[in-house]
Amino acid sequence: MKKNIIWFRNDLRINDNPALYHAYKNSINRGCIGIFFMVINQWKKYFIPSIKIKFIHRNVLYLRKKLYVINIPLLIINNMDYISSVNYLVKLSIQENISCVYYNKEYELDEINRDNYADHQLLKNNISVKNFHGNSLYDPSLIHSQKGKSYKKFYFFKKLILKKIKKYKIKYISFLPKRYKKKKLIYIENLIYKKNKNNFIVGEEYALRKLKLFCKKKIKKYGINRNFPSVYGTSFLSVYLSLGIITVKQCLFYVLKKNKNNIDVKNKFFPWINELLWREFYKYLVFHNPILSKGYTFSILEKKITWENNSYYFQSWKNGLTGYPIIDAGMRQLNNTGWMHNRLRMITASFLVKNLLVDWRKGELYFISKLMDGDYASNNGGWQWVSSFGVDHMPYFRFFNPILQSKKFDKYGLFIKRYIPELRSVPNLYIHNPHEWINKNKININYPHPIVDLHISKQKFLEIFKKINKDNKK
Numbered sequence: 001m002k003k004n005i006i007w008f009r010n011d012l013r014i015n016d017n018p019a020l021y022h023a024y025k026n027s028i029n030r031g032c033i034g035i036f037f038m039v040i041n042q043w044k045k046y047f048i049p050s051i052k053i054k055f056i057h058r059n060v061l062y063l064r065k066k067l068y069v070i071n072i073p074l075l076i077i078n079n080m081d082y083i084s085s086v087n088y089l090v091k092l093s094i095q096e097n098i099s100c101v102y103y104n105k106e107y108e109l110d111e112i113n114r115d116n117y118a119d120h121q122l123l124k125n126n127i128s129v130k131n132f133h134g135n136s137l138y139d140p141s142l143i144h145s146q147k148g149k150s151y152k153k154f155y156f157f158k159k160l161i162l163k164k165i166k167k168y169k170i171k172y173i174s175f176l177p178k179r180y181k182k183k184k185l186i187y188i189e190n191l192i193y194k195k196n197k198n199n200f201i202v203g204e205e206y207a208l209r210k211l212k213l214f215c216k217k218k219i220k221k222y223g224i225n226r227n228f229p230s231v232y233g234t235s236f237l238s239v240y241l242s243l244g245i246i247t248v249k250q251c252l253f254y255v256l257k258k259n260k261n262n263i264d265v266k267n268k269f270f271p272w273i274n275e276l277l278w279r280e281f282y283k284y285l286v287f288h289n290p291i292l293s294k295g296y297t298f299s300i301l302e303k304k305i306t307w308e309n310n311s312y313y314f315q316s317w318k319n320g321l322t323g324y325p326i327i328d329a330g331m332r333q334l335n336n337t338g339w340m341h342n343r344l345r346m347i348t349a350s351f352l353v354k355n356l357l358v359d360w361r362k363g364e365l366y367f368i369s370k371l372m373d374g375d376y377a378s379n380n381g382g383w384q385w386v387s388s389f390g391v392d393h394m395p396y397f398r399f400f401n402p403i404l405q406s407k408k409f410d411k412y413g414l415f416i417k418r419y420i421p422e423l424r425s426v427p428n429l430y431i432h433n434p435h436e437w438i439n440k441n442k443i444n445i446n447y448p449h450p451i452v453d454l455h456i457s458k459q460k461f462l463e464i465f466k467k468i469n470k471d472n473k474k
Contacts, residue, residue: 002099003031007089007118008074009111011104011134011244012036012059013204014066016172018132023102024072033096034067034074036060037085045081046376047369051338055200055372059245062203082114090121098127104134104244107286108376109293137248137280138164140287150288152298152391157281158274165263170253200239200339200372207240208250215254215269223271229330229341230414235272238373239339241279248276282381285391292380295361299389304468308357316451317352318366320419323450325432326406327351329419336419338372343409346386350400353387355457357464360387388465396465399458406432422447 004027006020014020023032038060043053064074077088093101101122105115119129133139143160144150151157214235218225225233240246255269256262263273286292313322320328320335330344340348345367352363364383368374384390388398410416413431417424422445423434430437438445 002097003027003033005089005093005096005098005101006032006034006072007101007103008034008036008060008063009103009244010106010242012056012063013245013247014063015174015204015208016134016247016250017104018134018173019102019104019130021173022130022132023100024070026100030099032072033098034064034072035089035092036063036074036076037080037088038076038078039080039082039085041079041081041084047365048374049338049370049372052372052374055202055239056243058202059243066204082110083117086114086118086121089118090125090127093122093127094125100128100130102130102132104132106135107140107283109286109290112290135244135247136283137161137252140284143284151281151284154278154281154392157284158277161277161280162263162265165252165256170249170256172247172249172253200236204245207237207246210240211235211237211246211251211254215258219255219258219272220268223268226271227343227409228415229333229344230410230418234342238375242373242375242378248280251276278381279375279378281392282377285381286377289391292384293376297384297389298391299393301465301468302389305464307359309359309362310356313356313451314352314358314362316448317348317356317358317363321448322351322452323435323448324351324402324406325413325416325420325423325434326402326410329410329416332419334367334370338370340367340371341415343405345382347400347402347405349383349386351402354399354461355452355454357457357461360384360389397462399461401454403432403454420447 004023006023008020011017011019020034038053038057040053060074060076064076067074075092077085080088089101092098101118103115106112115131119131122129138161143157145156151160214237218233218235222233222235225231227233237246237251241248241251252273255273259267259269264270289298291298316322317327317331318335320331322328322331326344327348330340330348333344334340349360349363349367352358353360360383364379367379367383368376371379381390385393386400388394388396406413406416410432412428413423413426416431423431425445426434426437434445434447435449437443438447
């Protein structure tokens with residue numbers, strides 16, 4: 001009797017999982033097997049941090065127990081890379097007399113190549129393959145302009161997506177077969193890695209509860225509160241979205257359900273929808289433009305810029321020792337917790353590229369090597385945006401001034417003092433530029449002086465950009 005296999009990857013969930021749903025539906029009388037590869041060797045090549053790998057593993061174990069309830073065994077295979085995992089999958093499929101392999105697509109170049117290789121090897125051995133766009137809101141190949149071209153601007157992409165959402169209500173597959181309902185869900189003990197305020201608890205059920213609670217209580221103030229790092233004002237769902245524990249489709253479903261399917265851009269909850277659509281847009285760009293997975297941009301200017309890549313500056317930035325409190329607090333939050341507030345990601349990234357003249361790819365790689373919610377498409381898109389080289393980027397003359405940003409979004413230094421204990425004695429009035437107070441009172445505090453002058457470094461970047469702009473027009 002032939003069975004089906006569900007190949008789990010970046011979709012560690014039961015609900016809104018078309019690969020799982022269809023594999024299960026088409027194997028009622030013959031059985032179904034799940035498989036997940038801990039591709040440690042591949043993740044190391046991508047600098048995935050150990051804290052994220054541990055979190056992935058715990059969520060896979062959680063998923064295995066949930067699948068057990070519906071009689072789907074989940075095999076967890078360790079120490080693989082992409083090629084060896086595909087070879088193992090093919091060998092297992094032949095041995096177990098598998099009828100069909102089901103999976104949800106991923107859109108980065110290496111993942112596309114892996115899946116093409118898998119499809120070829122499976123079909124060569126008379127094993128069917130069925131894949132789905134379970135990790136995106138819509139099939140990205142069907143999203144294009146009237147001329148059939150892919151979008152390069154977020155505005156036009158968003159306009160079309162919103163039109164689709166208004167025309168077709170958001171729905172997702174709630175996977176609850178009869179025998180699943182009869183059995184009591186197995187309790188999974190929460191896992192806490194470090195004693196910090198950004199703990200991420202394992203499991204789809206927790207993520208869904210967190211999503212519903214956010215939509216009920218916090219989303220209407222998200223547009224304001226999301227900018228203040230000392231306030232618990234964001235959804236903290238990015239980790240779960242990045243691993244496919246929940247989906248953008250589910251997020252939109254619960255937002256619109258709570259707000260009677262009203263998607264007016266003037267509504268208070270729309271800023272969060274906008275962020276979800278940016279996530280979709282970056283994924284869409286990676287799918288349509290494989291060069292983005294190779295570290296390239298579309299900018300002609302970017303190829304002409306000479307980065308200084310000062311190692312002292314880069315190390316100071318990484319370690320939170322630049323002498324600019326909001327920058328250092330953000331980097332220390334990242335290093336200590338595996339997560340960073342989104343506004344701080346923009347401020348610290350802008351500072352690295354535009355004030356320190358360090359290649360944005362170095363910052364992109366460092367973020368991925370630390371972030372629990374590291375997602376290639378979003379991380380790449382964010383760095384290209386802030387460095388002014390992306391397809392839909394911030395203007396090159398726009399800077400995030402760390403002192404002004406600090407005064408505006410951490411007025412009393414609550415966030416700064418949380419992560420920079422050496423500045424806790426500094427009065428709030430001086431917390432954004434502590435050396436003014438330190439020098440004035442002749443106090444010795446173990447905190448570095450600013451490594452660069454903001455005005456001088458800004459002018460330097462602008463002159464470089466103006467020059468390459470001028471040379472490009474010749």
